[in-house]
Amino acid sequence: MLELKDITAGYDRRAPAVRGAHLTLHPGESLGLLGPSGCGKSTLARVAALLHRPDRGTVTLDGHAVTGFSHRAPRSLRTSVGVVFQQPRLAADPRLRLRDLVAEPLRATGRRTEAAARVTELAERVGLGADLLSRRPHEVSDGQLQRACLARALALRPRWLVCDEMTAMLDASTTAGLVAVVEDYRAETGAGLLAVGHDPVLLGRWCGRTTHWDEIVKD
Numbered sequence: 001m002l003e004l005k006d007i008t009a010g011y012d013r014r015a016p017a018v019r020g021a022h023l024t025l026h027p028g029e030s031l032g033l034l035g036p037s038g039c040g041k042s043t044l045a046r047v048a049a050l051l052h053r054p055d056r057g058t059v060t061l062d063g064h065a066v067t068g069f070s071h072r073a074p075r076s077l078r079t080s081v082g083v084v085f086q087q088p089r090l091a092a093d094p095r096l097r098l099r100d101l102v103a104e105p106l107r108a109t110g111r112r113t114e115a116a117a118r119v120t121e122l123a124e125r126v127g128l129g130a131d132l133l134s135r136r137p138h139e140v141s142d143g144q145l146q147r148a149c150l151a152r153a154l155a156l157r158p159r160w161l162v163c164d165e166m167t168a169m170l171d172a173s174t175t176a177g178l179v180a181v182v183e184d185y186r187a188e189t190g191a192g193l194l195a196v197g198h199d200p201v202l203l204g205r206w207c208g209r210t211t212h213w214d215e216i217v218k219d
């Protein structure tokens with residue numbers, strides 16, 4: 001279970017971006033979180049992905065309390081959540097070839113020997129042509145780069161996925177393709193999903209349940 005309780009978080013303690021947010025995701029569940037631009041969705045997505053430490057509240061992941069860590073959550077917990085962001089160009093090191101981008105989490109966790117084979121398998125899974133793996137981010141389209149970022153998020157076979165406006169920059173057919181990749185992965189592994197966005201039609205079709213920002217923030 002992924003549980004966020006009474007989360008207050010942001011960049012300035014005097015004016016937090018998120019105040020008193022609550023979210024519960026059961027294993028295997030998919031939840032779409034809707035809300036207007038600037039309301040705090042990305043900040044909360046980063047808290048759920050264990051990338052941003054809240055100022056108040058508790059995060060519990062599969063029975064482990066994640067909050068209370070001094071700087072970052074322990075790696076063993078961070079690696080059970082894969083995350084994809086809205087802008088792949090900000091989320092990808094521009095110097096890395098796509099194969100190295102996809103392999104980042106494998107290398108970071110010491111799985112170098114299996115990395116090459118896993119990258120080939122992941123590229124296939126996300127529909128990224130093998131010829132693109134030797135290119136750098138500026139040599140591919142946003143859609144291709146987002147496929148690589150999704151492959152990176154799946155590299156460690158996470159039990160949870162956080163997709164923050166994953167398809168906001170992409171056309172309809174690329175959007176459908178990436179959603180299908182996520183859903184195939186979930187069908188295979190039973191992973192849970194938090195999808196953040198602003199499009200009720202997309203999230204309504206994609207997720208088992210949707211909720212609006214106003215419903216999760218109880219001030």
Ligand code: ADP
Pocket residue numbers: 010011017035036037038039040041042043044
């Ligand atoms: P949403 O995803 O709903 O558009 P965000 O979580 O991105 O909302 O932003 C919530 C608020 O936090 C906004 O007022 C935004 O300007 C501010 N904010 C977001 N990221 C940063 C940052 N890195 N530094 C300072 N303020 C930020």
Ligand code: ADP
Pocket residue numbers: 075078079081082083084104105106108152153154158
């Ligand atoms: P560090 O060595 O700084 O502790 P991490 O263990 O967080 O780094 O991860 C190493 C790299 O792998 C990061 O640069 C990040 O891009 C990527 N990565 C790790 N975990 C994930 C994930 N869950 N989703 C997407 N990318 C990840």
